[in-house]
Amino acid sequence: MSSQEPIVIVGAGQAGVQIAESLRQEGYGGALLLVGEEPYPPYQRPPLSKKWLFEAGNPASLAIRGAEALLRRRIELRLAARVEHVDSAAAELLLGDGERLRYSGLALATGSLPRPLRVPGAALQGVLYLRGIADSAAIAAAIRRCASERLPVVVIGGGFIGLEVAAGARKLGAEVTVLEGLSRLMSRVTAPVVSEAFERLHRAHGVRFVFDAQVTELRGAPRSAAAPAGAPPSGEQVATVHTADGREFPAGCVVVGIGVAPDDRLAAAAGLACERGVIVDECSRTSEPGIVAAGDCTARRLPDGRLLRLESVQNAVEQGKSAAAALMGRERPFYATPWFWSDQYDVKLQMAGLSHGYDQVIVRGDMAKPAFSAFYLRAARLIAVDSLNRIADHMLAKRLLDNDLSPTAEQIADPAFDLHSLIKQSA
């Protein structure tokens, strides 16, 4: 690798900053450039739909690492900057301001983009998506306006983002209706017993739910003269949400949380293999030598050939470490058990493993509180555990899954059985 040209990391989020830091830890001493589209240094995204949303915090409080620390490690930030094109044959990229930059190594950490709602009226004012700091601030402002004007907030999508925003909106005092396209909450990632617990929790806090809701159209109303100062001058404001069964829901604003899609545009245009994400191996290497990728933008090829897409901090951090090692010519595969978390009101949901394909769910704990865990088995082996206010179960589940240990269904169902004993036995 030429030491003249920098290693360039495209995307200054959790994965991007991890790649930069890990490159220094791996002993890379050359120039290092981290390019980010947003004007903020690398920051934590999870709080944007949680605490930060209703606490109206300061963007600086979200920073992953201090500016001085990055400077000291000679990690150069180029913010509010876009990479327009990558020419992998020439090892050169084109920046939005027209500058051409040669690189000695390239890492793509371009993240993901919210899936757009594709119905008439989706471009109305007041239809909001969550991705970055500016989006979170705009959603918080819209919710506050709804609360003060007694207009309902309509959330489209009963997944993590939709439910966290709904909880935040309730905290800010707004009326909330969640429209979910399927028959229960978070249905793609949890068992009915977990969906039902969250439905009860939100209903107890005053959230209204409509299931099997197919949104067909959003309609607007001209902005009233009383529109707040600073509101966009043009465009109609969303006023109602319509569903296929002919119902109409008044809306002061609409928050859309119907999933994200990996941002693999740059990689695909550069000719890298992509399939719902930049395809990488377990060491974060793409199809192009010298180019690695990490985080939400990737689809990891598993040893059995399937592609795995994960959207999580853990994935960004661990793939970031792998990617940095790969740029240094080392193999540092990432196999750890995936984990996720969500905060809604006073309930912490922690998920370990991937429950997809389970054939049995066993509950341990108190469903009413709620303080319980759902253990997912496939062919009598543990594959995942969702824990609600059961931190110990979550930590234990990660260890069991990391070590390929499985309690039996009877052991899980027996509250007197100490699941920790399985780890002690194997140690």
Added chain:
Amino acid sequence: MPRVTYIEPDGRAVTLEVRSGRSLMSAAMDAGLEGIEAQCGGNMACATCHCYVQAPWLERLPPPTQDEQLMLQNVAAEWRENSRLSCQLIMQPELDGITVRFPDRQS
């Protein structure tokens, strides 16, 4: 301002001024210390800000909550009697001079 000494996994000691009320995790992340990951940002969801509190500071700290104790049982590195999560250690003037060591791995 009260000071905290962090010992990195490779043995390097770094002393930082940490204002009262701030967590030892937050100050360590800000300063770019290598032995800490803090993946969940201080939400008691990940246990990747694990540290060992050097004597005699352990007994001067408020004891861990039950949740913290439960998380400490399954940290990635070795659990020891002086294991704590640095996101739960809040700086106070009386803790001026506290020393904590980061383990060799957090995840």
